Amino acid sequence: MKPPVPSKRHTPAVLAAKRLNRGAAMLATSVLLDSAVEHYRGAFHNPAMLAPIATSLAALAGSLHGHGDDKQQRHAKREAIFALTAATGLAGTGFHIYNAMKKPGGLSWQNLFYSGPVGAPAAILLSGLFGLLGERVRDADPGTTPKICGLNAGRVASLVTSIGLLGTSGEAGLLHFRGAFQNPAMLLPVTMPPAAAAMMANAACGDGRKNRWFSRLWLRMTAMLGIAGVGFHIYGVSRAMGGWRNWRQNAVDGPPIPAPPSFTGLALAGLAALALLRDHPED
Amino acid sequence: MSPEGLRATGGRAPDVFREGGWIPMRQYGLDEEVDFLIIGTGAGGGTLAGKLAEHGFSVVAMDAGPYFRPLEDFASDETEQGKLYWQDKRICTGENPLQMGGKNSGKAVGGSMVHFAMVSLRFRPEWFKSRSLLGYGADWPLDWREMWGYYRQAEQALSISGPVTYPWGPKRPRYPYRAHEINAAGKLLAKGAEALGIKWTETPLATVSAPRGEAPPCVYRGFCRFGCSTNAKQSTLNTWIPRAIKAGAEIRDLAMAGRIEVDAADRVTGVQFYRDGAWHFQKARNVVVAGYAVETPRLLLNSATQRHPQGLANSSGLVGKYLMSQSNQAVFGRMQEEVRWYKGPPSLTLTEHWNYEDKKDFFGGYCWMAQGPLPIEWAFIQTGARGLWGEALRQEMMQYNHQVGLKMVGETLPDARNSVTLADETDQYGLKIPRISFSWGENDKALIQHAIGQMTRSMEAIGAEDIFAQTEDANHLAGTARMGFTPQDSVVNADCRSWDIPNLWICDGSVFPTTGGVNPSLTIQAIALRTADRIKAMAQRGEL
Numbered sequence: 172m173k174p175p176v177p178s179k180r181h182t183p184a185v186l187a188a189k190r191l192n193r194g195a196a197m198l199a200t201s202v203l204l205d206s207a208v209e210h211y212r213g214a215f216h217n218p219a220m221l222a223p224i225a226t227s228l229a230a231l232a233g234s235l236h237g238h239g240d241d242k243q244q245r246h247a248k249r250e251a252i253f254a255l256t257a258a259t260g261l262a263g264t265g266f267h268i269y270n271a272m273k274k275p276g277g278l279s280w281q282n283l284f285y286s287g288p289v290g291a292p293a294a295i296l297l298s299g300l301f302g303l304l305g306e307r308v309r310d311a312d313p314g315t316t317p318k319i320c321g322l323n324a325g326r327v328a329s330l331v332t333s334i335g336l337l338g339t340s341g342e343a344g345l346l347h348f349r350g351a352f353q354n355p356a357m358l359l360p361v362t363m364p365p366a367a368a369a370m371m372a373n374a375a376c377g378d379g380r381k382n383r384w385f386s387r388l389w390l391r392m393t394a395m396l397g398i399a400g401v402g403f404h405i406y407g408v409s410r411a412m413g414g415w416r417n418w419r420q421n422a423v424d425g426p427p428i429p430a431p432p433s434f435t436g437l438a439l440a441g442l443a444a445l446a447l448l449r450d451h452p453e454d
Numbered sequence: 455m456s457p458e459g460l461r462a463t464g465g466r467a468p469d470v471f472r473e474g475g476w477i478p479m480r481q482y483g484l485d486e487e488v489d490f491l492i493i494g495t496g497a498g499g500g501t502l503a504g505k506l507a508e509h510g511f512s513v514v515a516m517d518a519g520p521y522f523r524p525l526e527d528f529a530s531d532e533t534e535q536g537k538l539y540w541q542d543k544r545i546c547t548g549e550n551p552l553q554m555g556g557k558n559s560g561k562a563v564g565g566s567m568v569h570f571a572m573v574s575l576r577f578r579p580e581w582f583k584s585r586s587l588l589g590y591g592a593d594w595p596l597d598w599r600e601m602w603g604y605y606r607q608a609e610q611a612l613s614i615s616g617p618v619t620y621p622w623g624p625k626r627p628r629y630p631y632r633a634h635e636i637n638a639a640g641k642l643l644a645k646g647a648e649a650l651g652i653k654w655t656e657t658p659l660a661t662v663s664a665p666r667g668e669a670p671p672c673v674y675r676g677f678c679r680f681g682c683s684t685n686a687k688q689s690t691l692n693t694w695i696p697r698a699i700k701a702g703a704e705i706r707d708l709a710m711a712g713r714i715e716v717d718a719a720d721r722v723t724g725v726q727f728y729r730d731g732a733w734h735f736q737k738a739r740n741v742v743v744a745g746y747a748v749e750t751p752r753l754l755l756n757s758a759t760q761r762h763p764q765g766l767a768n769s770s771g772l773v774g775k776y777l778m779s780q781s782n783q784a785v786f787g788r789m790q791e792e793v794r795w796y797k798g799p800p801s802l803t804l805t806e807h808w809n810y811e812d813k814k815d816f817f818g819g820y821c822w823m824a825q826g827p828l829p830i831e832w833a834f835i836q837t838g839a840r841g842l843w844g845e846a847l848r849q850e851m852m853q854y855n856h857q858v859g860l861k862m863v864g865e866t867l868p869d870a871r872n873s874v875t876l877a878d879e880t881d882q883y884g885l886k887i888p889r890i891s892f893s894w895g896e897n898d899k900a901l902i903q904h905a906i907g908q909m910t911r912s913m914e915a916i917g918a919e920d921i922f923a924q925t926e927d928a929n930h931l932a933g934t935a936r937m938g939f940t941p942q943d944s945v946v947n948a949d950c951r952s953w954d955i956p957n958l959w960i961c962d963g964s965v966f967p968t969t970g971g972v973n974p975s976l977t978i979q980a981i982a983l984r985t986a987d988r989i990k991a992m993a994q995r996g997e998l
Contacts, residue, residue: 275644280618281656285635350664351631410665412673412684420673 182243183450184311187443189238191305191328194440196234197432198298199256203227204429205291212423213287219266222259223295230256230298237305243313245306253302260296267292284349290342294433297335301440304328308447316451325447326375332441333371336393339433340364350426356403359396364434367393371441379452383445390445394438400431460730461521462563462707467699470692471668471685473526479699484736488512490989491725491738493711493753496565497978498962499744500690500698501608505986507701511993514736515698516709516727518749519561522568522691528683532830535680538562538569542887544748545877549893550926552779556679557929559746563707564691566746567975569681572660572688573801573863574614575972576605578623578809578819584968590817590897591868591968595939595948596984602626604980609658611979612688613666616658622810631663634672639795640802642858643824646912652807657823659799660688660975674798676826712885714741714757714766714958722766722958728883740998742950742959744982747777747931750964751874752888754935767935767952767960772945774934777872778969779892781864781902782929784825785909786835787918792855800826801861808908809971816900818865819971822909825859832857839924858918860909863929864902865971869895874934892928930974932966949988950981957998961985 181189206223213220233252240246271286272278283289308324311317317324343360352358370386407426409415415422422428461468462479469475482488489511492499503515519538522528529535540559546552560566579598584591606627609616616629633656636644640656647654661672661682672686685692695705709729717723724737743750751774755765765773801823809819827835829851836842836850877889894902906923913921938944941953946965952958963978970977992998 275641275648281633281636284632349632353631353664353666407665410670412670412686424673 181241182313184308184313184317185241185243187317187447187450188305188309190443190446191301191308191440192234192237194436194438194443195253195298195301195305196231196238197436197439198294198301199227199230199234201429201432201436202291202295202298203231205427206295208423208427208429209287209291223263223292226256226259227295227298230295230302234298234302237302243309245310250303250306253299253306255299257296257299257303260292260294260299263292263295264289283345288342288346290338290345293335293338293342294436297331297437297440300331301328304331317447323379323448323451325444325451326379328440328444328447329371329375332437332444333368333375335437336364336368336371336434336441339437340368354403354407360400360431360434363389363393363396364437367438367441371444374445374448379448383448387442387445390438390441394435397432397435397438400434401428404428404431459520460708462705467705468521468523470523470696471525473523475523477696477699479704480702481704482512482514484734486512487737487739488514489738490514490740490742491736492516492742492744493725494565494744494746494749494962495563495695495705496560496690496744496746496962497567497975498746498982499742500564500567500694501611501979501982502742502744502961502986503703503705504694504698504701505983506989507698507703509986509990511989513698513703514706514738515703516706516711517561517563517565518708518710519563521563521705521707522681524681524683524685524692528677528681530675530677530683532680532828535569535677538681540749543879543881544887545879545889546892547889548872548891550928552890552892552928554748554890557782558779558931559748562691563705564689564695567689568691569679570660570689570975571679571801571973572799573804573823573973574609574612574616574658574660574976575806575821576623576626577601577970577972577977581968581970588812588817592936592938592943594967595937596981600984601977601980604983605976607983608976608979612660612693613662614658614660614688615663617656620658621653621655622806629658631666634659634661634663634674634799634802636802637674637795637798637824637826638793639826639858640824642789642793642916643803643805643822643860643912646860646916647805647807649915650908650912652805654803654805657801657804659801661686661799662688672799676796676798676800676828678799680828710883711745711753712756712883714743714753716757716759716762716766716955718761720761720955722955740957740959742961744960744962746962747934747964748874748888748890750960750962751934752876752886755876756886762954767945767954767958769954770942770945772936774874775870776868776933776936776967777874777890777892778866778868778932778966779928780866780930780932780969780971781820781862781894781898781905782927783864783902783906784835784859784861784924784927785906785913785921786825786857786859786924787913787921788853788856789858789916789918790856793858794855795824795826795858796828797826800824806972808905814904816897816904818867818897818901820862820864820901820905821971822860822862822905825861827859829854835924839926840922858913858916860912862902862905862909863971863973864898864905865969866898867895868933868936868968869893872933930963930969932963932969932974935960935964936967937965938967949992950985959985
């Protein structure tokens with residue numbers, strides 16, 4: 172594969188940051204739409220249920236702003252937005268775990284299936300983290316390898332992607348188990364992303380100079396899986412009572428249509444991480 | 455639809471998954487001697503029809519009731535849906551006369567499974583040997599380990615949605631579908647059980663929690679016991695009946711069996727039935743009676759001949775004897791917060807604690823389940839159990855959304871006093887109507903008292919107010935044609951084959967020697983599946 176040629180406008184670091192912004196934007200979009208539908212379903216019972224909508228909207232704006240920004244330096248306001256986004260994701264995860272645990276039965280399948288999904292807020296956390304990573308990468312001195320806490324930023328981004336893919340796959344696995352894997356396609360998000368996660372873990376820890384063409388191919392397929400998932404979920408809604416004629420109920424109660432592109436966002440972030448590694452293979 | 459309108463005729467039967475839809479159906483002539491003529495299409499007959507047809511036998515299964523398409527025929531109306539019950543004339547006597555209707559009968563293709571509560575539980579293994587192991591009732595000629603396999607088949611056929619692990623009894627495979635989300639009434643059962651220190655779980659239910667074929671996932675409409683209009687409920691009507699027709703069986707709706715004919719060699723030759731305004735005779739090599747614990751003995755008794763003056767298959771004198779009706783008492787109360795117990799299937803959680811705990815001073819066991827009676831049923835409970843009327847009833851009904859309750863399904867011991875016999879009166883077909891005599895025994899009363907006490911404790915533990923008990927209610931039937939080990943101790947053998955007439959079979963809840971403390975439908979289906987396999991094996995050996 173041809174190495175990317177930084178344009179006159181971009182340094183490699185800015186290009187890498189923009190790629191991370193793309194992944195973060197896709198994650199934020201997924202969370203924005205998914206949390207809007209799911210929290211609407213929950214009638215915004217708790218005002219905090221508005222938080223992911225506000226922060227994912229902000230993260231999306233920040234990511235798009237970053238994507239259009241050619242400056243090779245971090246942007247303080249964007250960074251603050253991403254930090255807030257990540258914190259919201261962390262708090263949301265805590266909230267969802269607490270909500271599941273306080274019901275009769277505590278930590279049980281019933282509560283994991285039907286409470287606010289424990290893994291979902293992590294998607295906005297990941298969006299924030301990729302945004303923050305992008306700012307740090309952008310801020311690296313020209314000609315140096317971007318570092319995070321002294322570690323190669325490409326490796327750090329690979330590791331975050333790997334963990335994110337595993338977590339998101341776990342979430343899909345839990346909910347598809349709830350659906351008894353009634354359609355064999357429901358197995359795809361519990362098989363393809365974990366394989367991608369293994370490749371990203373290998374990238375995080377392995378040989379920085381290795382040509383990872385297969386990993387890139389696999390990530391692109393994972394990105395497409397996220398888009399295909401939207402189609403599968405649209406079909407899933409049609410199988411509920413009344414199908415799409417009864418969309419006001421079924422689109423809300425059926426399989427979440429905006430959720431699968433989380434995989435696309437993570438795959439895009441993974442591609443950004445691999446590009447960073449390729450541009451800065453030294454440790 | 456008009457109740458007099460035949461639908462399964464002219465080479466087609468209703469497609470239950472489509473409004474106005476049809477599926478092709480093979481039909482047999484009256485002179486064609488079919489391998490099996492099955493009377494009744496519920497948990498026993500419907501399941502058996504499907505499995506026997508799939509085994510390659512020619513099958514005609516008839517039901518006295520209509521052939522409904524749930525999507526277009528079922529209303530969200532408790533009164534309208536009374537059309538699903540067997541409400542023909544009966545005489546109910548005894549100290550505790552049974553109320554016949556929705557809880558213990560069905561008159562529709564698919565039988566009472568069309569309106570059953572979908573609770574699909576396995577027997578405790580010891581119940582198959584309750585005389586030898588637990589000291590009461592009678593042993594079954596069946597081995598629980600074999601039944602465990604047939605329970606599994608029945609659970610798969612209906613895609614039961616149940617808990618990931620079941621807390622009682624020997625290990626069982628995972629239910630095909632996951633349990634449903636628990637409603638507020640179900641959570642309050644859980645809270646009460648946790649306060650009492652006993653286990654609870656999600657009830658294994660025959661309504662799908664995810665799409666299955668043409669069945670959409672449950673939308674928690676809550677009319678389960680009045681006919682599911684979405685087909686999420688997996689009943690005989692939308693599982694086994696379509697399978698039977700696909701495998702070449704004929705279903706005859708609105709066909710009332712009046713008499714089984716027997717020849718001089720003591721073999722049945724066919725059945726007289728009333729359909730479309732006239733009596734007909736269908737020839738058959740084998741007849742299976744699957745009319746449940748009232749209609750099955752009634753048909754056998756109504757088919758008496760000079761050679762069989764006590765009725766068919768009745769040399770033991772046990773046809774109609776040992777009628778059982780499970781105890782179905784309840785404890786209700788009111789919460790400060792809204793519960794809205796009508797949402798979703800009524801029995802989303804249960805505890806089988808007292809089915810598996812033997813430290814008690816009576817025989818038998820019981821479970822209890824969360825409740826969600828719809829308004830008319832609730833009004834009946836208020837007028838019946840509490841005697842409320844007028845303004846007091848109106849005020850009480852205003853609290854409907856705050857009510858919560860627990861209802862038991864309790865084991866009743868087989869008691870020779872409880873029986874189905876024939877009265878002299880006749881019904882609209884000119885057939886003698888059944889006289890159903892039922893009284894609770896001392897053990898039954900002790901069990902009910904224990905259950906009411908325990909359920910009351912659970913209700914107190916969740917802070918319910920105005921707690922009251924519904925002390926008189928019964929539901930599922932069993933007995934009246936029990937299976938056993940010898941022609942003297944029973945009507946049929948383990949294969950549901952009558953001892954007296956080798957080509958006469960009985961396959962429904964009436965073959966139960968004991969009734970256990972769980973809803974019977976899954977056990978009836980498991981028995982039907984086993985019977986079909988046994989018939990196939992016997993046919994291969996030329997033993998039919």
